[in-house]
Amino acid sequence: MADMMWAGRFTKQIDDKVNDFNSSIKFDSRMYKSDIEGSIAHAAMLGECGIIEKSESEKIIEGLKGILADIESGKLGFDPAAEDIHMFNESELTKRLGATGKRLHTSRSRNDQVAVDIRLYLRDEVKQIRAYVVELIETIFAIAEKNFETVMPGYTHMQRAQPITFAHHVLAYAQMLLRDIGRLDDAAKRMNVNPLGSCALAGTTYPINRQLTTELLGFDEVMGNSLDGVSDRDFCIELASAISILMMHLSRFSEEIILWCSWEFKFVELDDAFATGSSIMPQKKNPDVTELIRGKTGRVYGDLNTLLTMMKGTPLAYNKDMQEDKEAIFDAVDTVKLCLRTFIPMLATMRVIPENMRAAAAKGFINATDCADYLVKKGMPFRDAYKATGTLVHICIEKGLTLETLPLGEYKAVCDTFDEDVYEAISLDTCVMQRKSEGGPAPEAVKAQLAKLKEKLSALV
Numbered sequence: 052m053a054d055m056m057w058a059g060r061f062t063k064q065i066d067d068k069v070n071d072f073n074s075s076i077k078f079d080s081r082m083y084k085s086d087i088e089g090s091i092a093h094a095a096m097l098g099e100c101g102i103i104e105k106s107e108s109e110k111i112i113e114g115l116k117g118i119l120a121d122i123e124s125g126k127l128g129f130d131p132a133a134e135d136i137h138m139f140n141e142s143e144l145t146k147r148l149g150a151t152g153k154r155l156h157t158s159r160s161r162n163d164q165v166a167v168d169i170r171l172y173l174r175d176e177v178k179q180i181r182a183y184v185v186e187l188i189e190t191i192f193a194i195a196e197k198n199f200e201t202v203m204p205g206y207t208h209m210q211r212a213q214p215i216t217f218a219h220h221v222l223a224y225a226q227m228l229l230r231d232i233g234r235l236d237d238a239a240k241r242m243n244v245n246p247l248g249s250c251a252l253a254g255t256t257y258p259i260n261r262q263l264t265t266e267l268l269g270f271d272e273v274m275g276n277s278l279d280g281v282s283d284r285d286f287c288i289e290l291a292s293a294i295s296i297l298m299m300h301l302s303r304f305s306e307e308i309i310l311w312c313s314w315e316f317k318f319v320e321l322d323d324a325f326a327t328g329s330s331i332m333p334q335k336k337n338p339d340v341t342e343l344i345r346g347k348t349g350r351v352y353g354d355l356n357t358l359l360t361m362m363k364g365t366p367l368a369y370n371k372d373m374q375e376d377k378e379a380i381f382d383a384v385d386t387v388k389l390c391l392r393t394f395i396p397m398l399a400t401m402r403v404i405p406e407n408m409r410a411a412a413a414k415g416f417i418n419a420t421d422c423a424d425y426l427v428k429k430g431m432p433f434r435d436a437y438k439a440t441g442t443l444v445h446i447c448i449e450k451g452l453t454l455e456t457l458p459l460g461e462y463k464a465v466c467d468t469f470d471e472d473v474y475e476a477i478s479l480d481t482c483v484m485q486r487k488s489e490g491g492p493a494p495e496a497v498k499a500q501l502a503k504l505k506e507k508l509s510a511l512v
């Protein structure tokens with residue numbers, strides 16, 4: 052094996068098992084571009100500040116650009132024996148430039164280098180996740196626009212509760228997703244600070260210019276404390292947390308779609324391209340995509356937990372435990388992107404079956420509150436009206452009737468205030484149309500909600 056970068060202090064070669072154990076190139080090579088970008092900014096700063104010759108800084112920058120081009124064209128592959136992506140890029144540079152390459156790491160440590168790399172890498176990933184969430188919200192808007200009048204039962208405790216519309220139901224998810232964008236933006240904002248120049252932990256005696264690298268790398272500000280600069284992984288945890296909440300929303304939506312696809316509901320039907328069959332049961336059409344999203348949510352929570360637990364006992368500043376941050380946060384990022392890119396077209400092609408939603412809304416006494424409200428509007432206190440309606444529901448259940456089909460005589464026997472107009476008051480359409488309160492399910496209220504959501508979304512994109 053070749054000499055390690057630190058060979059001078061050691062009298063023995065590293066044990067192969069330790070080398071394998073220690074190495075992170077398998078999972079950090081994906082940060083090659085961020086690593087090179089960070090190094091280019093560092094080299095430019097070293098040249099600018101006279102810490103190395105300007106001509107050498109220029110050569111280093113050219114060399115790094117060459118490495119980037121060769122990696123991207125496939126000409127240069129990662130050496131699995133390299134300890135990590137930072138060592139790989141640096142030794143490749145030295146192979147190409149000789150002594151000049153060796154000057155790049157002046158006044159820098161892998162500790163601040165890796166802290167820069169992850170930030171740059173994740174900053175880009177957040178943009179991609181965010182774009183998917185925007186697309187998902189727009190997909191929901193399109194569904195809502197077609198379903199202002201699609202009456203369905205709203206549930207509490209999974210029991211039919213009060214009538215709503217499908218537009219109203221799906222827009223609840225748009226609201227959640229909009230908050231998810233807010234959380235992603237917050238995470239991106241706090242991530243966008245510059246740790247470069249923290250060096251190993253205690254800054255440096257060289258006259259570096261951290262403001263310059265901050266500008267070159269598009270960070271918002273310099274991290275104010277070098278110990279914090281190399282040992283902060285809050286930004287990974289914060290992003291994993293935002294992603295976990297987003298996954299939780301996708302999972303709840305998925306769970307509902309799974310229920311809606313069942314023969315017991317049949318409120319929707321997935322497009323054949325987004326469902327799977329069974330190896331034995333010819334009749335089956337399974338909502339695997341949504342089940343996988345529900346399953347993968349647990350996996351992302353695991354990533355968040357990994358990060359939180361990894362950090363809770365590490366003294367300042369850098370500890371090798373922190374190398375474990377990458378697999379966890381990369382997994383969370385990869386998983387949520389994978390879920391979103393499949394969920395969006397699945398949702399866009401999902402067929403809504405309004406007749407079945409309406410039929411379900413017609414059962415289960417979901418107009419009972421409206422029946423009580425009918426009496427309240429005629430002057431009865433709500434509690435008395437509630438009790439009278441409860442008695443009517445009981446009678447209906449005994450007789451196998453609904454409130455719509457119960458004869459007026461039965462109504463009057465319970466309470467004389469009832470009249471012919473009760474049937475109009477408890478009709479499904481009336482029940483939905485009258486729920487006009489802000490944020491409610493009446494088509495006009497839902498249209499207002501959608502307009503506000505659109506405004507909020509366009510302010511964000």
Ligand code: ARG
Nearest residue numbers: 075135161162165369373374
């Ligand atoms: N591969 C390491 C990581 O991901 C880079 C930092 C190494 N620093 C050190 N002091 N050994 O954390």
